[in-house]
Structures are given as C-alpha cells and as structure tokens.
Amino acid sequence: MGDLANINWSELGFSYMKTDKRYISYWKDGKWDDGQLVEDNKLSISEASTALHYGQECFEGLKAYRTKEGSIQLFRPDENAKRMQKSCKRLLMPEFPVDRFVNACKEVVKANEKYVPPYGTGATLYLRPFLIGVGDTVGVKPAPEYIFCIFCMPVGPYFKGGMAPVNFITTDYDRAAPSGTGKAKVGGNYAGSLLPHAEAVKKGFADCIYLDPRTHSKIEEVGAANFFGITKDNKFITPISDSILPSITKYSLLYVAKEYLGMEAEERDVCIDKLDEFTEAGACGTAAVISPIGGIEHQSKLHIFYSETEVGPVTKKLYDTLMGIQLGDVNPPEGWIVKVK
Numbered sequence: 001m002g003d004l005a006n007i008n009w010s011e012l013g014f015s016y017m018k019t020d021k022r023y024i025s026y027w028k029d030g031k032w033d034d035g036q037l038v039e040d041n042k043l044s045i046s047e048a049s050t051a052l053h054y055g056q057e058c059f060e061g062l063k064a065y066r067t068k069e070g071s072i073q074l075f076r077p078d079e080n081a082k083r084m085q086k087s088c089k090r091l092l093m094p095e096f097p098v099d100r101f102v103n104a105c106k107e108v109v110k111a112n113e114k115y116v117p118p119y120g121t122g123a124t125l126y127l128r129p130f131l132i133g134v135g136d137t138v139g140v141k142p143a144p145e146y147i148f149c150i151f152c153m154p155v156g157p158y159f160k161g162g163m164a165p166v167n168f169i170t171t172d173y174d175r176a177a178p179s180g181t182g183k184a185k186v187g188g189n190y191a192g193s194l195l196p197h198a199e200a201v202k203k204g205f206a207d208c209i210y211l212d213p214r215t216h217s218k219i220e221e222v223g224a225a226n227f228f229g230i231t232k233d234n235k236f237i238t239p240i241s242d243s244i245l246p247s248i249t250k251y252s253l254l255y256v257a258k259e260y261l262g263m264e265a266e267e268r269d270v271c272i273d274k275l276d277e278f279t280e281a282g283a284c285g286t287a288a289v290i291s292p293i294g295g296i297e298h299q300s301k302l303h304i305f306y307s308e309t310e311v312g313p314v315t316k317k318l319y320d321t322l323m324g325i326q327l328g329d330v331n332p333p334e335g336w337i338v339k340v341k
C-alpha cells in the first residue's frame with residue numbers, strides 16, 4: 001500500500017490541509033501550457049484579475065477512494081471535466097480538455113498517495129479542481145490569461161456517528177436567477193448563499209432549501225446539494241429545472257435506482273406544498289453522497305418524512321449501493337470507475 005501519512009483518519013473533518021503536490025496549468029496566448037505538479041500552494045496573480053472582481057471562476061469537487069485491496073480509484077472524473085467545460089463556456093473562459101483533466105486528477109492523487117485514507121475509515125481524498133481568470137484587466141471583460149489548478153486533501157467521514165437525518169428550512173432568498181448561472185458550478189453562486197445558510201443554521205437547521213426563483217413553489221436545491229424523494233409507490237423523484245446545479249451524484253442515483261434497485265426514477269417538478277407524496281427524502285452530492293432529510297420546515301410548519309432520527313430503508317439502500325460502487329465493493333456500470341493505481 002505504500003507509506004501512509006500519520007493522520008487520525010476517522011477524526012478528519014472537511015478542512016484544508018496542505019498536501020505535497022498540486023497540478024497547475026497556465027493559459028496564455030490562446031493555449032494551455034503542458035501543466036505540471038508543484039509544491040507551492042500559493043498563487044501569485046495580478047490585483048486586477050477578473051476572478052477577484054467579477055467572479056470569473058469555476059470549480060469542481062470529486063473524490064479518490066481506496067478499495068479493500070488497497071488500490072486507488074476515482075469516481076466518474078470525466079463527468080466533472082465535462083461539467084467544468086460547461087461552466088467555462090458560460091463564463092467565457094477557455095475549456096480544459098477532458099482527457100487532460102482526468103490525467104491531471106490521476107497525477108495529483110499519485111503524487112499525494114500517502115494522503116489517500118485507508119479503506120474502512122470512511123475518510124476519502126477530496127480533489128478540488130478550479131479555473132480562474134487572471135491578468136491585468138480591471139474592465140468588465142474576459143481575462144487575458146487563465147489558471148487551472150487541482151489540489152487535494154484528505155477529508156473525514158461525513159457522518160461521524162453513522163448516517164443520521166437532518167432538518168432543513170425553506171428560504172425566501174434565491175440561489176440563482178431563472179436564466180442565470182444556477183446550472184454552472186461557479187464561485188459567484190456561493191457568496192450569496194452564505195447569508196441564507198447562516199440564517200438557517202441560526203434557526204437550528206442543517207441548511208436552507210432554495211425554491212425555484214420564478215414562482216417559489218417548487219424545490220430546487222438543498223443548500224449545496226440536490227434533492228430527491230421516494231414516493232409511496234417506490235419511485236425515485238428529483239426536481240427538474242434549468243437553475244439547478246446538475247449533480248453527478250444525483251444522476252448516478254437515478255441510474256442506481258433504476259438499474260440496481262429496479263425502481264422507477266424520474267426528474268420532474270417537486271411542489272413544496274405536496275411533500276406528502278414522499279415517504280423518504282434526501283440531499284445528495286459528492287461530500288456526503290446522501291444526507292437523509294428528517295423534515296422540512298416551510299411557512300412555520302415542519303413536514304416530517306420517514307423519521308427525524310432514523311434513515312429510511314430505500315435511502316439506506318441507495319446510499320449503500322452507490323458508496324459500494326465508489327469503494328469498489330459493488331460492480332460498477334461501465335466507465336464509472338477510473339483506476340489510479
């Protein structure tokens with residue numbers, strides 16, 4: 001397995017840790033350079049960079065997993081690469097090629113192998129690719145130069161004491177505009193989400209639920225995760241909208257529900273006034289895979305799904321199956337797993 005860093009894996013949270021190497025590539029004069037691994041974790045950029053003033057920035061998040069046999073693998077990194085290309089298009093930034101993105105992820109993981117947590121600890125290696133506009137441009141226009149970077153850090157199990165439901169509350173704020181940047185993974189969507197998040201936490205909730213920005217009648221996102229519900233007749237339902245960030249975990253769960261669990265699965269509107277149709281609900285994303293939703297408070301009424309303390313059986317099965325695929329314990333669909341070593 002090679003040497004491991006001296007870290008108490010199960011005590012890790014989600015906080016920055018400087019690991020040994022990161023990948024960096026510069027775009028200048030119309031093209032990306034060859035890219036390289038570097039030790040320095042500081043970027044030196046112009047004070048007039050568009051990323052600093054106008055949010056010309058996008059990012060990704062994915063994980064590397066150690067299997068029972070000790071090998072290391074990535075989960076659908078090509079999907080992150082493609083999504084980042086879409087984000088770049090929306091912000092007029094140069095796209096980083098998909099194959100180079102996947103190879104750079106592999107390189108970063110290999111160069112930081114000792115930080116890939118052992119199988120069975122619940123901890124994983126989190127990769128953060130990002131792309132920023134830099135250079136001397138104080139005007140509102142695309143930057144003359146760009147930096148693409150991937151760093152990584154080990155992160156702990158999302159649920160320390162085992163999977164447990166949490167409650168959410170709807171917010172009157174919007175995360176994204178109807179035809180804005182909601183479906184792009186851009187930093188600009190996040191600054192405005194800090195206040196609604198803080199207000200939800202102050203009221204005792206895990207995070208807020210954003211409703212559709214046009215009518216405020218349908219569920220869009222659960223904090224920075226996608227929503228799904230299980231209906232009484234065992235269907236996997238997840239909202240459809242142009243301002244939702246297309247979660248790779250969500251699309252993977254849609255597939256797992258259909259092809260592994262034999263359920264019907266569809267994307268359609270989810271009305272905040274019709275939560276009764278669901279027996280279970282959850283939030284999904286790379287960080288936790290699934291956070292079971294105990295209840296949702298809307299207009300001062302708390303709607304409970306399965307239970308505020310116990311995880312529903314379908315949610316548990318979805319979680320175990322997808323987690324199993326990511327960790328190499330369950331046979332993956334073709335192309336979902338990319339071996340690092």
Ligand SMILES: *Cc1c(COP(=O)(O)O)cnc(C)c1O
Pocket residue numbers: 061185221223224225226245246247248249250284285286287
């Ligand atoms: C990244 C992100 C998600 C989750 O996407 P995954 O690909 O599943 O990690 C959901 N919502 C928002 C707003 C996000 O930024």
